[in-house]
Amino acid sequence: MLDNSLASQLKTLLEKVTQPIELVSTLDDRPKSAELAGLLDEIAAMSDLVTHSRTGDDPRRPSFVIRRAGTDIEVGFAGIPLGHEFSSLVLALLQVGGHPSKEAADLLDQVRDLEGEFTFETYFSLSCQNCPDVVQALNLMCVLNPNIQHVAIDGALFQDEVDNRQVMAVPTVFLNGEPFGSGRMTLEQIVGRLDTGAAERTAAAISEKDPFDVLVVGGGPAGATAAIYAARKGIRTGVVSERLGGQVLDTMGIENFASVPYTEGPKFAAELENHVRQYDVDIMNAQHATKLTPAPTEQGLVEVELASGARLLSRSVIISTGARWRSMNVPGETEYRNKGVTYCPHCDGPLFKGKRVAVIGGGNSGVEAAIDLAGIVSHVTLVEFDVELRADEVLQRKLRSLPNVEILLGTATTEVVGDGVKVTGLTYIDRESETWHSIDLDGVFVQIGLLPNTEWLAGTVDLTPRGEIIVDDHGRASLPGVFAAGDCTATPFKQIIVAAGSGATAALGAFDHLIRTSLVVDAV
Incomplete structure (x- = not known):
């Protein structure tokens, strides 16, 4: 089933497996079952540590589990995880096979310490670029905590089930048979909902951070580029973001970013994040900014307040909160969101x-x-x-x-x-x-366009009637020490490459501001 290139890559990755893996399938006589059996046989032939048996008894067919031999550690798939979900299959094989996750150690410990019984079901589609984030997060939780179970279900293949449970958007997650959430969710967000004290502990830790030289609010192409440019100047840089990657995660194909003939949004976002993490940048994920004010008690500092209650201080702030899909604002739209x-x-x-x-x-x-x-x-x-x-x-x-x-x-x-x-x-x-x-x-x-994510800035910085932040050619906003970049600004042409360029401009403008501010302070 896999082309030669993909098969070669997977075989190389399976060399990282250290624990024996059992692929246990539940099949019937339909073509999709034969297709799944062929895929699992092909994977088993790639490594001496992987076996495939057709002895499963799952009511969903075709389906299979990936199980660490001799243990209860397993993850499940109902359907054939190709398309965007092939990466979820690969990660599940590696993690069930003993390869460690690259997630932060404290977050992994938080998953291990969760108490209770959690049975998750995630409905995905093979064309959904947001679904793998949720599937992979829940699969990892299964590997780390024996009290957590998860099965990822191809909604297109189990249409009757989708109709009966009124699933009209993906990813849709059920927990212990009840709706848990719909849409993109990070591991931090999922764990935060299960661990009721997590948000308070995180907020307290954030509030204790020393002031930054540059604080970037937003993690899309503009914010990521701004963070890279700022960190390369050797100054203290932080990023507050709901998720690094921003709206580009919702973009299917990208064919107009110079030097990259073709890529897809999730892959581009992952590369952005990897680039940012190469530098000394303090990344604060799953955080939403709600207020921006000059801090009256700290000369020359700007304060950013988060929805969690945390507060951060910085000598300069770069706002790159992007935009979201515009709503029709008609009766019934909100009531039936994700229900059609x-x-x-x-x-x-x-x-x-x-x-x-x-x-x-x-x-x-x-x-x-x-x-x-x-x-x-x-x-x-x-x-x-x-x-x-x-x-x-x-x-x-x-x-x-x-x-x-x-x-x-x-x-x-x-x-x-x-x-x-x-x-x-x-x-x-x-x-x-x-x-x-x-x-x-x-x-x-x-599909009627975008709205800037700037409501939280009303009355703080100058905005256009459309709510876009007004900036000059250095990326400066109207409040001293505040800069902005990307789709949240009045800069024309909402394109990834334009946003990235404006992020670089804002970072260089903020650095110039810091130099001049320091010279003034030193002269006083």
């Missing part, structure tokens, strides 16, 4: 196989989403507010060639309709005739 309303066609599209969906938005993102979904679902209705599509002409031609796509122009969505559990349709108004209409649907994919 979704913002990631790559992630959640496979869950709507054979169903009717709508895509809201006629720009490049919306038209690309409609094209992708048309190959999965039975019918796509593209709804555009303007009287014409704004996407590139080549995309429009492709869209119009598809037989199962309908395009509605000059229309405004007025409500997402549901039955209390899931989406059943939407209503819209024809702006020219002012007539109202309704469509029966199973899903709504919203």
Whole structure:
């Protein structure tokens, strides 16, 4: 099943296995079971420490577990973990086989110390770039703590189960049979929810940190680049981020970053993080900034307050909090989010196989989403507010060639309709005739642009009417010592390479500010 290059890489990685592994599959007579059996046989043939037996009795078929021989340490997969989940399969093989994790030692100890019985089930899709983070975090927890169990389930392969449990977005996690969470979650976030005292301990530790020279708020391409440039100057640098990588983690293909002909968002984000970690940067993950003020008791310092209650001081701050998907702000959208309303066609599209969906938005993102979904679902209705599509002409031609796509122009969505559990349709108004209409649907994919993550800065720094931070050519914001970079600023062209460049500019601007501030202080 694996091409020669991938098979060669996996065989090399399996040399790191130190403990014998048993692959135990549960199969039936369908083609997917034969496909899984072939994959597991191929893996077992790569190492003397790996065996495969078809003796499982899991009700989900095809499925398998990876078990450390003679122990209760195991992780489970229902389906065939290829696509984006192949990395999860590889890591599970290595970690069950005794290869140590690279996560922080204190975080690993925190997992080992969790008390209670935890049985996790994660629904994923092979095209979801966010799912592996959750799957890999929960698999690692299984390896570390015998009281934790986890099975990762391919939602597209177990459609009846997905429908019965009303799973309409991935990753979706159940804990002990009850909904636990949906969307990207880090190991820190999962552990923090299980260990009730973790947030308080982390907040206390953060508040005790000495002031930074540069504190970067946000960990996307702009923030990561700013941290690298600042750290290379030899000054004390910190990063506060919900997750290093930022919105690029939601990007499927990247083909316009100079010197990199093609990569994917999660891989690009991992490389960003690895680059930042090569320097002496204090990274504070799973943290959300809520307030920015000059600290009146500390001359020349800026204070950043976090949602956890922690406070940090720094001589300069670089804001790179990026942007998020814009919402329609119509009745029903919030109520049915992850219950049919979704913002990631790559992630959640496979869950709507054979169903009717709508895509809201006629720009490049919306038209690309409609094209992708048309190959999965039975019918796509593209709804555009303007009287014409704004996407590139080549995309429009492709869209119009598809037989199962309908395009509605000059229309405004007025409500997402549901039955209390899931989406059943939407209503819209024809702006020219002012007539109202309704469509029966199973899903709504919203693709109408981005909003800057700057609400927490209102009244602190100057913002545009759209909420973007106003900066000068050095990345300076209106508050002394505060700089900004990336998609949260008024800088035009929201592109990864532009954000990275603005992060470098902001870091160099902050360093220049520190030099001049030090000279003034020394002269007094």
